[in-house]
Amino acid sequence: MTSTVLLALDTSTEYCSVALLRAEAPSDASQQAQARLWARHELTGAVSSTRVLPAVRELFDEAGMALAQCNAVAFGAGPGSFTGLRTATGVAQGLAFGLSVPVVPISTLLVCAxxxxxxxxxxxxxxxxxxxxxxxxxxxxxxxDAGIGEWQTLTPPSLGAPEELVAPEVPFTLAGNAAHAFGARLGLVERAAVVDGDALPDAQPLAFAALRAYRAGRTVAAEHAAPEYVRDKVAQTTAERLAERAARGGPEA
Incomplete structure (x- = not known):
């Protein structure tokens, strides 16, 4: 069997999430693919940047592997916290440059799926x-798509008001925290067959999605890795903050 060692990073939320995946590709159709995963998923708030590299070292030590054995570095490209996305991008780039390996950017929304x-x-x-x-x-x-064992993107990562989201005409799972954040304002809640509020950006599912992308050649050179912000605006005006609080039923001041 041929082994692939992939490091996955996500700091798009208040969590610092790091996973190390070692996957064996079967040499023939009679063998089953095997994989082992080591992970850290810690609530760090705004200081994920101070925890990422120590967590990476811990995982390689725990797995009994050297950093030089890594074949690729994946990261949650966004959307998400602007600061967090820049952190993950920068760390992924730095590690990939040093190791001379490719980078695998993965949408945080695809990670939820x-x-x-x-x-x-x-x-x-x-x-x-x-x-x-x-x-x-x-x-x-x-x-x-079960035929190829991969996700197909029907609507690419987008930004909109909760009321504007379009529900599929077929049964679907609603993944992510928007249902909890917006409640009845998110019309998709009533249309969904299942609401999975625990399906959030996390380095563990990211690693498996990235492994498929890596094996399919969907990688970029370290210098071309970039966040997927989706939104250009990073701050609200006072009026916008007050309007959002009112819409959520909170105090106006």
């Missing part, structure tokens, strides 16, 4: 929706 499916293999259609703040939602629509 992957997370939902890894808990329920019967899932074939996922709308991933994350709270984007400012009264908006990051979202995308994915379908699992």
């Amino acid at each position: 992957e997370s939902a499916r890894r808990r329920d293999a019967s899932i074939t259609r996922v709308v991933a929706a994350l709270d984007a703040r400012m009264g908006e939602v990051y979202w995308a629509d994915y379908a699992w």
Whole structure:
């Protein structure tokens, strides 16, 4: 068997999430693919940048492997926290440069879909929706293609008001935290067959999605790795903050 060692990083949320995946590719059709995963997923708030590299070292030590054995570095490219996305991008680039390996950018919304499916293999259609703040939602629509064993993007990562999201005409799982954040304002909640609020950006499902991308050649050179912000605006005006609080039923001041 041929081994692939892949490091996955996600700091798009308040968590610092790091996973190390060692996967064996079967040498013939009679063998089953094997994989081992080591991970850290820690609530760090705004200081994920201070925890990423120590967590990487811990995982390689725990796995009994050297950093030089790494074949690729994957990261949650966004959307998500602007600061967090820059952290993951910078660390992935730095490690990839030093190791002379490619980078695998993976959408955090696709990671939500992957997370939902890894808990329920019967899932074939996922709308991933994350709270984007400012009264908006990051979202995308994915379908699992069993023939090739990969997600197909039907609606690419987008930004919109909760009421604007379009529900598929077929049964689907709603993944991500938008249902919890917006409640009835998110019309997709009533249309969804399943609401999986625990399917969130995490380095573990990211690693498995990135492994497929790596093996399919969907990688970039370190210097070309970049965040997928989706939104250009990073701050609200006072009026916008007050309007969002009112919409959520909170105090106006």
